Amino acid sequence: EHNEKVNRPDSHNELKSQTPKYKIYREPQQGELVEFLVAEIELPNIISANSLQLDIGEDRILLNTRSQIYHLDIYLPYCLKQEECGAQFDKKTKILTITMPVSN
Amino acid sequence: WEEEQRKVRADWEKERGNQFFKDNMLNEAINCYTSAIQLDPINAVYPANRAMCLIKQEKYAAAEVDCTTSIELDSKYTKAYHRRATARFKLGKFEEARKDYEMVLKLEPSSKLAQSELGKLEQLIESRNLVFPVCKREEEKSKKALKRILIEEINDESVEKDQVK
Ligand SMILES: [Ca+2]
Numbered sequence: 245e246h247n248e249k250v251n252r253p254d255s256h257n258e259l260k261s262q263t264p265k266y267k268i269y270r271e272p273q274q275g276e277l278v279e280f281l282v283a284e285i286e287l288p289n290i291i292s293a294n295s296l297q298l299d300i301g302e303d304r305i306l307l308n309t310r311s312q313i314y315h316l317d318i319y320l321p322y323c324l325k326q327e328e329c330g331a332q333f334d335k336k337t338k339i340l341t342i343t344m345p346v347s348n
Numbered sequence: 349w350e351e352e353q354r355k356v357r358a359d360w361e362k363e364r365g366n367q368f369f370k371d372n373m374l375n376e377a378i379n380c381y382t383s384a385i386q387l388d389p390i391n392a393v394y395p396a397n398r399a400m401c402l403i404k405q406e407k408y409a410a411a412e413v414d415c416t417t418s419i420e421l422d423s424k425y426t427k428a429y430h431r432r433a434t435a436r437f438k439l440g441k442f443e444e445a446r447k448d449y450e451m452v453l454k455l456e457p458s459s460k461l462a463q464s465e466l467g468k469l470e471q472l473i474e475s476r477n478l479v480f481p482v483c484k485r486e487e488e489k490s491k492k493a494l495k496r497i498l499i500e501e502i503n504d505e506s507v508e509k510d511q512v513k
Pocket residue numbers: 411412415428429430431432433434435436
């Protein structure tokens with residue numbers, strides 16, 4: 245019984261959502277024209293994409309998780325083509341990759 | 349016999365070139381290495397040495413060509429890859445420079461210099477195309493509605509196993 249208590253994650257900490265580590269790249273790397281952005285978001289505590297809620301605005305990425313483990317809300321200096329955005333969650337690496345075409 | 353003679357003369361030109369290089373007489377050194385290349389065109393050392401001078405003269409495109417020649421003659425010549433990486437870096441060919449450093453480390457895994465240069469290069473490559481979020485005032489934010497994005501799951505091992513069956 246004692247061990248069980250020690251191993252149980254602190255439920256208070258779980259309620260406080262944290263900002264995940266992320267990187268956003270532009271493609272192509274060089275030149276004035278940016279065709280699309282790729283965001284890579286590290287979500288080590290996520291098991292399935294089912295617990296993720298991703299919304300893309302014209303200039304915004306909003307990510308929430310069902311158990312409020314992670315929260316990300318950022319604005320970007322680009323105009324995104326919302327209709328053409330795609331997202332993949334890699335269950336092995338726990339990385340959410342979002343591809344966002346940019347309108348110029 | 350004549351071929352042997354030419355090789356001996358080529359080596360002698362290289363030694364002169366090395367001395368000029370040490371004395372920072374780069375044009376003289378280049379002339380010696382050029383003679384060495386003409387006398388013995390299949391020796392990988394001579395174009396690589398000329399490349400070393402060309403890099404010092406900031407003639408990076410010519411240095412890259414010489415390094416490539418050297419590598420074609422000896423695909424395991426570490427110095428040629430290292431110098432080509434230097435030249436390519438200066439030419440802004442970062443991805444190609446990275447491949448050369450990786451080759452140096454494949455041939456010489458303990459090379460501290462190549463390790464640190466590759467590390468710096470990778471940081472530079474990454475930072476070049478990084479995009480950072482911005483703070484926007486309310487009136488700067490887009491008024492368009494958010495769109496819910498479907499997230500596809502990949503690398504699901506249990507599913508992959510099922511598909512194999
Ligand atoms: Ca080089």
